[in-house]
Amino acid sequence: MPALTKHLLFARFKRLVHGLTRWSLALGMGWVLVMMILTTADVAGRYFLSKPVPGAMELSSFMLAVFAMLGMAHTHQRGANVRVTMLIRTLPPFFANVLVIISTVLTLQIVGMMAWYAVRMGLEEYHANATTDALSIPLYPLEFLLALGTLLLGLEIIVNLGDAFYRLFAAKNQG
Amino acid sequence: DKKKINIRFSTWHVPSGADVQKLWIPMLEEMKKRSNNRITYTMYSGGALGKGPDHFDIVKTGLSDMGYATLSWTPGRFPLTDVLSSPIVCPAKWKGVEAGMAMYDRMLSPEFKDVKVLHINNCVMAHLWTTRAVTRLEDLQGMKIRSPGGLQTRAIQALGATPVFMPLGDVYLSMETGVIDGVVTCPALVKAFKLNEVAGFGVPTSFGCVSEGLFVNKRFWERVPEDLKPIIESVGRDAYKIAGIFDEGWYAATMAEFKTTMEIEELSPAEQQRWDDRFRKMLVAWAEELEAKGLPGKKALTAFREELGRVGVGFNACPY
Amino acid sequence: MDPQTIGFIGIGVLFLLLFIGMPIGFSLAFVGFWGIAFITDISVALPTLVRSFNGTFTTYSFTVIPLFVIMGELATVSGLSQGIYTLADKWLRRLPGGLAIATLGGCAGFAAICGSSVATAATIGRVALPEMRKYGYDNYLATGSVAAGGTLGFLIPPSIGFVVYGILTEQSIGKLLVSGILPGGILVAAFVTIVVVWVMIRPEAAPRNLEQAGMGEKLKALRDVWELILVFFLVMGGIYFGLFTPTEAGAVGAFFLFVVTLLRKKLTWPLLVEALAATVRVSVMIFMILAGAYVFTYFMALTMIPMNLSVWLSAMVVSRYLILAVILAGYLVLGCFLDATSMMVLTLPVIFPTILKLGFDPIWFGVISVLMMEAGLITPPLGLNIFVIAGVADESMETVFKGAFFFLLPIFFVVVLVTLYPGIVLFLPQIMGR
Numbered sequence: 001m002p003a004l005t006k007h008l009l010f011a012r013f014k015r016l017v018h019g020l021t022r023w024s025l026a027l028g029m030g031w032v033l034v035m036m037i038l039t040t041a042d043v044a045g046r047y048f049l050s051k052p053v054p055g056a057m058e059l060s061s062f063m064l065a066v067f068a069m070l071g072m073a074h075t076h077q078r079g080a081n082v083r084v085t086m087l088i089r090t091l092p093p094f095f096a097n098v099l100v101i102i103s104t105v106l107t108l109q110i111v112g113m114m115a116w117y118a119v120r121m122g123l124e125e126y127h128a129n130a131t132t133d134a135l136s137i138p139l140y141p142l143e144f145l146l147a148l149g150t151l152l153l154g155l156e157i158i159v160n161l162g163d164a165f166y167r168l169f170a171a172k173n174q175g
Numbered sequence: 176d177k178k179k180i181n182i183r184f185s186t187w188h189v190p191s192g193a194d195v196q197k198l199w200i201p202m203l204e205e206m207k208k209r210s211n212n213r214i215t216y217t218m219y220s221g222g223a224l225g226k227g228p229d230h231f232d233i234v235k236t237g238l239s240d241m242g243y244a245t246l247s248w249t250p251g252r253f254p255l256t257d258v259l260s261s262p263i264v265c266p267a268k269w270k271g272v273e274a275g276m277a278m279y280d281r282m283l284s285p286e287f288k289d290v291k292v293l294h295i296n297n298c299v300m301a302h303l304w305t306t307r308a309v310t311r312l313e314d315l316q317g318m319k320i321r322s323p324g325g326l327q328t329r330a331i332q333a334l335g336a337t338p339v340f341m342p343l344g345d346v347y348l349s350m351e352t353g354v355i356d357g358v359v360t361c362p363a364l365v366k367a368f369k370l371n372e373v374a375g376f377g378v379p380t381s382f383g384c385v386s387e388g389l390f391v392n393k394r395f396w397e398r399v400p401e402d403l404k405p406i407i408e409s410v411g412r413d414a415y416k417i418a419g420i421f422d423e424g425w426y427a428a429t430m431a432e433f434k435t436t437m438e439i440e441e442l443s444p445a446e447q448q449r450w451d452d453r454f455r456k457m458l459v460a461w462a463e464e465l466e467a468k469g470l471p472g473k474k475a476l477t478a479f480r481e482e483l484g485r486v487g488v489g490f491n492a493c494p495y
Numbered sequence: 496m497d498p499q500t501i502g503f504i505g506i507g508v509l510f511l512l513l514f515i516g517m518p519i520g521f522s523l524a525f526v527g528f529w530g531i532a533f534i535t536d537i538s539v540a541l542p543t544l545v546r547s548f549n550g551t552f553t554t555y556s557f558t559v560i561p562l563f564v565i566m567g568e569l570a571t572v573s574g575l576s577q578g579i580y581t582l583a584d585k586w587l588r589r590l591p592g593g594l595a596i597a598t599l600g601g602c603a604g605f606a607a608i609c610g611s612s613v614a615t616a617a618t619i620g621r622v623a624l625p626e627m628r629k630y631g632y633d634n635y636l637a638t639g640s641v642a643a644g645g646t647l648g649f650l651i652p653p654s655i656g657f658v659v660y661g662i663l664t665e666q667s668i669g670k671l672l673v674s675g676i677l678p679g680g681i682l683v684a685a686f687v688t689i690v691v692v693w694v695m696i697r698p699e700a701a702p703r704n705l706e707q708a709g710m711g712e713k714l715k716a717l718r719d720v721w722e723l724i725l726v727f728f729l730v731m732g733g734i735y736f737g738l739f740t741p742t743e744a745g746a747v748g749a750f751f752l753f754v755v756t757l758l759r760k761k762l763t764w765p766l767l768v769e770a771l772a773a774t775v776r777v778s779v780m781i782f783m784i785l786a787g788a789y790v791f792t793y794f795m796a797l798t799m800i801p802m803n804l805s806v807w808l809s810a811m812v813v814s815r816y817l818i819l820a821v822i823l824a825g826y827l828v829l830g831c832f833l834d835a836t837s838m839m840v841l842t843l844p845v846i847f848p849t850i851l852k853l854g855f856d857p858i859w860f861g862v863i864s865v866l867m868m869e870a871g872l873i874t875p876p877l878g879l880n881i882f883v884i885a886g887v888a889d890e891s892m893e894t895v896f897k898g899a900f901f902f903l904l905p906i907f908f909v910v911v912l913v914t915l916y917p918g919i920v921l922f923l924p925q926i927m928g929r
């Protein structure tokens with residue numbers, strides 16, 4: 001039964017993607033606490049010891065990047081990316097699903113392009129030796145991190161697309 | 176060939192500020208005039224096409240055709256060009272361009288393979304602006320000073336103060352309320368961000384200033400009609416002379432204006448000597464770091480001193 | 496095709512994509528990307544796209560967003576947001592519509608430490624709605640007061656709205672935050688007035704709770720949230736007296752609440768994980784919109800539409816207040832489709848130079864635009880607060896919209912008042928800034 005195999009494959013793919021998303025969230029989300037402690041230490045050091053943490057700002061921006069880029073897939077999976085659902089909620093399921101598929105494909109296009117080009121820019125930046133000012137941390141890993149984050153995001157969007165197709169055929173079979 | 180061309184010009188300078196109104200627009204108008212209106216332009220100021228540090232890449236990738244970029248804001252990308260931000264005493268940008276372009280021809284051009292360079296230079300020298308009087312090195316100990324980055328950070332550290340980083344927009348309140356004790360920046364930015372309202376004191380010793388330049392996108396340059404290229408090259412290189420801004424006269428007038436509300440005192444010669452010693456040590460460390468990476472840091476400093484000499488600019492802090 | 500035509504087509508496509516339910520950040524990035532590609536070249540559009548996202552995720556000043564969000568999350572975990580509601584209830588419950596007023600008071604108090612309107616509405620809603628139900632409050636009044644109260648989070652400092660405004664217009668964020676205090680207080684009073692009038696017209700909407708809370712109970716409620724009051728003075732005082740920058744204030748406030756939560760022994764592992772995950776969702780949602788809006792903004796700049804529009808608006812030979820009215824009406828319409836953050840990023844580069852040219856004060860305009868964006872949060876068809884409350888209360892969106900509708904009046908009232916008397920806004924920042 002090829003249909004069933006396909007079904008199982010998709011379910012397995014979906015589980016895999018959600019698993020990756022959870023891991024990525026787990027690796028990223030704690031950095032906001034580190035950022036909080038580091039900045040507080042920086043302020044305290046500046047006042048009580050006249051000794052700010054060197055490069056605290058740079059470290060904070062790096063942590064922000066890790067925190068947010070690794071959280072993109074999770075945010076999308078939980079439907080937190082704001083959208084207008086007024087039309088989709090009022091249309092019959094079949095048409096609503098067609099619209100969802102269109103917008104999901106367009107979203108996938110932009111996210112996929114970003115993942116691919118971030119790798120290219122990462123390589124370019126690696127050769128240009130760009131760094132931060134105070135701590136001379138190389139900047140190219142940020143581009144690769146963006147590529148990773150958008151890649152995971154893209155996988156979640158493919159899951160959305162699969163779900164939408166399932167719903168589309170379900171709606172068709174009923175109607 | 177009577178082809179026309181439109182230049183998309185980008186800079187992060189604010190639309191109403193002196194840089195846009197009195198430098199870039201007059202420069203572009205001059206290009207228009209000399210080409211009999213065959214060169215036209217569109218101005219994207221205030222970071223309309225991207226944030227400050229992105230401006231070199233904005234030109235490089237072609238989002239704009241021509242633009243101003245601050246090179247010190249992308250550390251590591253132009254390691255030798257950092258020599259332009261050494262603590263030299265240079266109140267006129269056109270002199271900076273002469274020395275900068277001589278350096279470009281001698282040794283810096285490999286760092287600019289991705290763009291067409293119209294000019295590179297150092298910005299008008301940065302001074303120290305503080306909320307407490309500073310007359311000696313000892314006064315600086317433990318003071319928190321906002322740094323523009325690059326060699327100026329090293330200079331602040333060398334003097335025994337603590338460099339602090341924050342967006343220039345936050346400096347006003349931070350100085351007013353004591354989050355920081357001072358800032359190292361050039362008179363133009365003091366004026367633009369109204370820092371003269373909050374800094375009571377100025378030390379007009381040069382810390383050097385950011386290195387910067389005017390660049391053209393390479394693909395755009397290929398499209399420029401051959402007979403217009405010399406116009407763009409010469410007007411671009413002489414932008415400051417043509418606009419008649421950021422020269423000795425402008426510098427003197429701005430400092431005089433500041434003096435009406437601020438205490439601006441020169442260091443005594445003996446004290447200046449002590450500061451120069453610290454700067455010299457800082458430059459030695461910088462040059463040795465470059466040499467360790469296989470870059471001619473020492474040669475860059477001596478070459479820069481020679482070229483500055485040709486336009487009558489002093490470089491007392493030069494260690495070699 | 497000339498850039499301006501491409502620009503107008505782009506705007507049309509953007510509205511189409513938003514309408515068919517494409518997430519806002521991605522719609523902006525998609526249209527911006529292809530717009531830049533059409534006007535210049537795809538090799539230009541690609542790095543611009545990546546730069547916009549990478550830049551947003553690595554901008555130091557944006558660290559303030561997750562820090563303010565986690566401050567609110569920690570307040571919930573530690574039980575302080577429940578406590579601030581109890582406080583308001585004990586002190587205010589004998590007034591007509593007392594619980595609704597208590598809800599507004601709770602929102603105002605919570606808004607004082609939380610930067611996000613949505614978070615304020617959601618947290619107070621979770622606590623207040625069951626209480627109001629218990630006492631037989633009308634659904635419109637209950638949901639409306641929470642949705643409206645939540646918008647206070649955007650005006651009463653610290654506020655993400657002012658932070659974004661300050662970043663976009665290069666105004667001092669510290670002054671902006673301080674300028675929100677007085678109008679915020681007036682708006683709270685105006686909201687309370689609406690509740691009182693509502694209950695006077697329809698007494699059955701809010702059965703009175705005559706059970707008197709004793710002085711001891713009142714003081715205990717106050718004691719229970721002293722940490723929150725301390726955080727408020729720490730954060731606001733710290734910014735006002737310049738102990739730290741607003742970005743740092745977010746970190747210090749969050750750190751303090753983190754310690755409080757630990758000391759109260761309320762911080763379990765699952766609660767911390769959920770608080771962090773929620774912080775990720777709210778922050779990334781904002782970042783995606785900001786990044787997409789950057790791409791779209793660069794596209795708009797290339798089309799020259801914003802510049803031409805600005806020239807056109809400034810050249811209008813009518814009263815500057817008429818132009819202001821046109822701009823504010825525009826915000827209300829946009830507020831139907833966009834959330835406040837994306838609205839600011841999109842319109843301010845166009846509108847702000849015009850506002851300056853017309854001689855309006857930039858700080859004052861910050862308050863006015865934040866007020867209009869608050870209105871946008873509770874107007875149909877898209878109002879983030881409405882969605883959140885409908886979710887929390889398990890009510891239909893129509894109910895919440897109807898309930899919130901009456902709370903639009905106080906917002907407009909404050910806009911007019913502040914326009915007639917700009918001193919209300921400018922007084923505090925002026926004594927601060929010199």
Ligand code: NA
Pocket residue numbers: 605606607608609610611647648649650651652653654655
């Ligand atoms: Na708030």
Ligand code: NA
Pocket residue numbers: 830831832870871872873874875876877878879
């Ligand atoms: Na709305």
